[in-house]
Amino acid sequence: MTQLHTVKQGQGPLVVLSHALGCDLTMWDGVAAALQERYTVLRYDQRGHGQTPATEGAYSMDDLADDAAELIRAQGVGPVHFVGLSMGGMTAQALAARHPELVRSIVIANSAASYDAAARAMWQARIDTVRLNGVPPIADGALQRWFTPEFRADQVNGGAERVAKLRTVLEATPALPYAAACAAVAGIALDEGNARIACPTLVIAGSRDEATPPAMSQAIADRIPGAQLASLDAAHLSAVEQPEAFAQLLEGFWAGLR
Numbered sequence: 001m002t003q004l005h006t007v008k009q010g011q012g013p014l015v016v017l018s019h020a021l022g023c024d025l026t027m028w029d030g031v032a033a034a035l036q037e038r039y040t041v042l043r044y045d046q047r048g049h050g051q052t053p054a055t056e057g058a059y060s061m062d063d064l065a066d067d068a069a070e071l072i073r074a075q076g077v078g079p080v081h082f083v084g085l086s087m088g089g090m091t092a093q094a095l096a097a098r099h100p101e102l103v104r105s106i107v108i109a110n111s112a113a114s115y116d117a118a119a120r121a122m123w124q125a126r127i128d129t130v131r132l133n134g135v136p137p138i139a140d141g142a143l144q145r146w147f148t149p150e151f152r153a154d155q156v157n158g159g160a161e162r163v164a165k166l167r168t169v170l171e172a173t174p175a176l177p178y179a180a181a182c183a184a185v186a187g188i189a190l191d192e193g194n195a196r197i198a199c200p201t202l203v204i205a206g207s208r209d210e211a212t213p214p215a216m217s218q219a220i221a222d223r224i225p226g227a228q229l230a231s232l233d234a235a236h237l238s239a240v241e242q243p244e245a246f247a248q249l250l251e252g253f254w255a256g257l258r
């Protein structure tokens, strides 16, 4: 059993937020701040990230979904609204397929359901680099995929500061846990499970996301029965770059479920 590090704030229906590869629960600071007057917001660090310990050996996206399932069951309040971005969005897909009784709705942001051979080779190259030299050598490339140039350069509204904080989080992620998470991401095969997802689903794309381009979000939405698709003018970490707009999409989606 993985002991997940969590932060729970706010009041109202329970919302669980699941972060991206190489991030931690602070990735959700802006979205949590926007939601917590009307929702109880539970954030957690995925295994080997932030303050959640790493596990020995390889694991899969199903294991990350089972971690989330255990966390939700431990709350004892029934099904939740589950929101994941990138690796967190993959966790959301696997969770809804494996544990449908635990999710009232899911949101899948800036994510993918599967990778082709070329993309898997790219992931393997990243794993090899990180195993050999640690995470810092891949940080510049990751930050370029995560954020638009304007956000990275923004000294006025805090963009550059958010980028610097997430660089620190990324570079502090230990090499072997990061590589294990990359392998879990590279191995996803979520299409079959997605066809069985029965809960309300919102898919969010970033129109400038080069890590998981909008076509990947479209493919997820096409596969999940009844899924809605929305888009934000952002790169990969849309929830960091556009937290208020991201939170507005969530609240509009949840309001439509009542």
Ligand SMILES: O=C(O)CC1=CCC(=O)O1
Pocket: 020, 021, 022, 086, 087, 088, 142, 145, 185, 211, 212, 236
């Ligand atoms: O390349 C990255 O770091 C962005 C990413 C794509 C899928 C994922 O989990 O992270």
